[in-house]
Amino acid sequence: MMKKRLHLFVIGSLSLVLVQPAIAQQKTPAKKPVATKTAQKASTSALIPNDPNVKIGTLPNGLTYYIRKNTEPKKRAELYLANKIGSLMENDDQQGLAHFTEHMAFNGTKDFPKNEIINYLQKAGVRFGADLNASTGFNQTVYQLPIPTDSIEVFKNGFKILANWAGKVSMNGPDIDSERGVIVEEDRQRGKNAQQRMSNQLLPFLLANSRYEKRIPIGKVDILNNFTHDKIRSFYADWYRPNLQAVIAVGDFDVNEVENLIKANFSDLSNPKNAKPRPNYDLPDNVQPLVKIVSDKEQPYNVAQVMYKHREGPTKSATDFKNDLIQNMINSMLGARLQEITQKGNAPFLVAQSYYSPYMGGAVWGINAFQTIAVSKTAAGLADALSAALAENERMAKFGFTNSEFETVKKKVEAGIEKQYKEKDKTKSVVYVNQYLENFLVGASMPSADYNYNETKKILQSLTLAEVNAMAKSLITQTNQVIVVQAPEKEAKDLPTEAQLLAVLKNAGNNVKPYVDNAVNKPLLATIPTAGKIVSESKTDKVGVTSLTLSNGVKVVLKPTDFKNDQVIFYSFGKGGSSLASNSDYQSAENANLIAQSGVGEFNPTQLSKYLAGKAVSASAYINSEYQGFSGSSTPKDLETAFQLIYAYATNPRKDVEIFNKNISDFKVITANKNSSPTSVYADTVQAVMANYNKRGMPTTLQDIDKISLDKAFAFYKDRFADASGQTFVFVGNFDVEKIKPFITTYLASLPTLNRNENFVDLGINPPKGKVSKTVYKGLEDKATVQLYFHGDYDYNVDNNTQLEALKSALEIKILERLREKESGVYSPGVQLSVEKYPSAHYYFTISFNCAKANVDKLINAALDEVNSFRQNGATEDDIKKFKSEELRQEELSLRENGFWLSYLANRLKNGESLEQVLGDRDRVNSVTVGTTKTSAQKYLSSDNYIRLVLVPEK
Known part of the structure; x- marks a missing residue:
């Protein structure tokens, strides 16, 4: 749980679309628009028929x-x-x-x-x-x-x-x-x-x-x-x-x-007499661009966003449906172009995105926007970053997309709609609920799966590149433009002025030339490997599992299911991971994942994406602290491609200097900026304390990044996958065991082996024993964050883990009742439980919440009072009943999910436990009593190992 984890792509996960209230909105009637209407949905064609299966x-x-x-x-x-x-x-x-x-x-x-x-x-x-x-x-x-x-x-x-x-x-x-x-x-x-x-x-x-x-x-x-x-x-x-x-x-x-x-x-509900009319509201248009620059002491990044607003109602007609499809295709093609630039060493931005979507994430119905976002390394570089991102919009508007891009995105759309259609009888109920919500709230259509499939196929057959390029050009309007900049306060003086931003918006497309596609026209594997053999096979019939051992020592566990019609997911693991790296080289080893993220063989990530167009398949390699392996997903028809990807990532990794250096450069910017954020400083403190300041578990510093070597990372990656004899693969989904075997023998039984019989190393990254208290003073406003840890070594087994889960569930109920309902001091407190068997068996309970600074001690004491009550009395009968009902109800759902089985089987295999363990879950859950929770609380909620970590505003 507390192992060091680097996140080189932290910025990629940022919510870059600015100020989007997390709320869905209802359509408002449009006033006379100033914006061009080329992107506006026209409902003059035939209305989309409602799905006949909804009453x-x-x-x-x-x-x-x-x-x-x-x-x-x-x-x-x-x-x-x-x-x-x-x-x-x-x-x-x-x-x-x-x-x-x-x-x-x-x-x-x-x-x-x-x-x-x-x-x-x-x-x-x-x-x-x-x-x-x-x-x-x-x-x-x-x-x-x-x-x-x-x-x-x-x-x-x-x-x-x-x-x-x-x-x-x-x-x-x-x-x-x-x-x-x-x-x-x-x-x-x-x-x-x-x-x-x-x-x-x-x-x-x-x-x-x-x-x-x-x-x-x-x-x-x-x-x-x-x-x-x-x-x-x-x-x-x-x-x-x-x-x-x-x-x-x-x-x-x-x-x-x-x-x-x-x-x-x-039927007995009634409307009020003289009911108030339900008003509708709108936003005004703007002819001239609007510009707003804001900064904040705790903002870590320089971000610029340009929005071109369009009025657009809900999807009701066949024309609307076609426009939606074209807009999604444009998003995909333009996104691929920007991603391609991002991978280059001279990319002027950390991240750039452009896409057409609801304005402010759907906050205002009837308004969509074409939006471009650029994140720069410095405030001084923000104008160049935005200019480069906007230049791609202009390149798109002036020259359109190429035929090869068009054919690629059509393949992607077709693969997606094929997969969706094959799963139509396995569609989750909540998907339909969201459709009907949109119909009630804004009048959107409710098409059937058959309509979606047939109409999409029909459009793809007749759609021309000229139509797509015309739509793309219409998205870049000359009115209803908005520019927003968010930046760190310390760099505000170096930001571009409003006039400079307007100049960027006006001139970004000067001198752009047509896009040149760089697709690779070669097979993924130069030659098909010589197949190995299956040397043994066994079955665990009670859970529907077949286990194979291959001639090179690789083990394969197969669980065919009918939960999804068009899904196969897989995961593998072999012991070792970055724990085997020396203290002098571990920074490079822990970033060896960058090799897998650089593509494979002759294909960089963009080229690989184009190669896989038309296939619903993904696969990659990973290296974490204890294991290395592969993971991915596929449709049954694309399974061979998934196996080829596994083989390619294992035997032909890509050493891309440009991509590697770009990521390292970006990581330095992220690391240099992170201390402006209170939550980031607090997270680093939590990581350091919970690792007991072990160097291999500490947050990454700029000095650590300087020690990362591409040559060492590449060599470590190759070494980790040079010996597949310790790998165990788990496949779950819609496949036939006999039909998948040829892929297994060809691509897995042929993986290289050295029979090193490796294990991971216990690096001693363990939380401190005893009582520890640490307060971080960071932040401008009255907001405190509290995390209370109860932890310890224990005997890892399924019975103890069930009792721990029961204790967690009951404690969560009581913490919510006490801190929220009784004290009115928090909004959503949490109780988390984490257990691990390797490298040493340990459990962690975490009570966490946010509150006012003045209430920190009072609420911590209230939480500890509830913990003490558990030690004295155990959980109540009512709360145990809730745990049992929730646990068993959730398991009913989980047992019908491929993802559950993949995780379950992999964990049992990692821990050397019985694959039939799940069959005893009901009995174990029902064995929980008031007495067992009291015993568990006295054992596992002891104050002997108690860590108190608090973030409060600066003094």
Whole structure:
């Protein structure tokens, strides 16, 4: 758990699309647009027919319902309540109360007082937060309730719960007052950082002169703390009404029965007399480009973003469908061009992205945007970085895409739609729910899988490159342009001015030339290897597994399934990893993964992507601290390509100086900038403390990066895969054991072997024993982060691990009840459990939360009080019942997932455990009692090894 892990591509995982509220929005009617209409959806062609498998109806009171039978997952249903209202409906003195109302729905209703909804559902195996949840946006509030259907009482009560949310929330005064602190803490947990401070400047700019600007869903803290109860009660009475609501039910049930349940539970709801009209709101256009530059002391990177806004309604017609497809193809082709530049040593940006998507992540319905983002190494280089990214837009607009790019992306689209169509009878219920939500909220179409497949195939057959290039050109408009820059405060003086940014926008495309495709027209493998043999075969029938031993010592474990029609996933491991590197070379060894990320053989990553176009397959190699191996996925028809990729990564790695040096250069920038972020400084401290300051477990420094050598990394990579005799492969998915064997003998039994019989080395990266307390002082605002660790060595076995899981589950319930419900001091505290067998058996409990600085000691003492209660009394019967129900219900779902089996089999094989272990899970879970949790708490929640790590603002 606490091993050192480098992240050379941290910046690639940044949320680069700026200030995107994590909320879905409803379409607003368009005012007269200034923007060009070439990208606007035209609904003049035939409307897309609704999927005939969904039953749509409306009750006399106006409530809409969508019902569909679907058996993935089996014995489950997704129940949703959609309300076509959000923060835009609030009065000035109600700001934040749409979201507050959502919270109150879980704090007591007519038929489920206090927290009885959560309590009841947890006992039925429904997890609060992970399953049972809700969200509020500008235009809508949505409640989600995944529920079992094999319990008639629970299933029927699911509809009663939805109806209680729809019109029977209690809004008791003391409950309202108790929830105020929780809402304020939610704002603290999600904000009080550089992103929120910059968002506070950017949102009024991006949403200027509109209702959106004045109705950010979280609201205003002074209103949240002081509003009178009548304000939230009147909001609920005015807006939670059936003619603005929909019930969506998709799952393994009888459609007619569900329709009757909806009628029985929702028909008595009524609309208010003289109901307020449901208003729609819009954003104004801008003729001249708008520019905003913001900086913050804790912002680590220089980021520029240009947006070209377009008005675009929901997908309703065949023309809309075609436009969507073309836009996605443009995103793919332009993204590939930018990725190709990013791999070059002289790339002017760390990261660049361009794509067409909803404006601000969908915050404002009816507005999309073509967006370009560039991240530079320095503020002084931001203009050049943005110019280079925008030049690709202009290259696209002036010269279009090449025929080879067009053919490549068509192959990718076709492969994707083929895979989707083959899985149509295995589609998860939540996929359909999201379709129906879009239909209710914004009027989007609900096409069937057959329509999606046939229409896409038809479009691909007739689509011309000229049509695609015309659409691409239309995305770069001369009006409705927005430029946003976010930068570290310390570099603000070196940023380009507004005038310079406007000049970049105007001149970026000067002197661009047509794109030249660099595809490699060669086979992945120069020659097919000489096949080896299968020397032994055995079966573990109770879990449907076949195990093979190959002539070169490689072991293969096969589990064919029917959970997905078009999926095979795989993973392999061999002992050793970077633990075998010497102390002088470990920096290079720990970055040997860069070799796998540089492509394979003669194919760099871009060329490999083009080569694989038309195939739904991926594979790569990895090296971590204890193991090396391969992982990937494929369709059954592309399996041979997946095996060829494994063989190529093992025997013909690519040594690319340019890609390697670009990544090292980027990593230096990331490392140099990371200390501006409080969470980054805190994370480094946590890593150092938990590694007990062992050099091999410490955060990476600039000095460490200087020691990374391409030659050493490449040599280490080659050495790790020079001996496959210790590799164990696991394949799970839709394949026939006999038909996969020729691929196994050809590409796995032929892997090179040296029979070194290796093991990993215990580097001694272990947490400190005893009591440790460390406080980090970093940050500008009143926000503290707390992590409390209880850990120790233990006897790793499945029985102990089950007891640990039970203890974790029950403790999580009590920590939530105490810190959130009783103390009103946190929003979402967490309890995590991590266990490991190798290199030494150890367990870690972590209690974590965010809170106000003044409450740190009080809330830590409250958490420790709950831990002490467990040591004295164990878990309650109620909480044990919740654990058992949730654990067994989740296992029912997991046993039908390929991903579960891949992880399960790999872990059993790594740890030398029985592959049939899962068959005893129910008995082990049912063996948990109050007494066993008390014994476990005394043993595993001992204060002997206790680590307290806190982040508080700077003094």
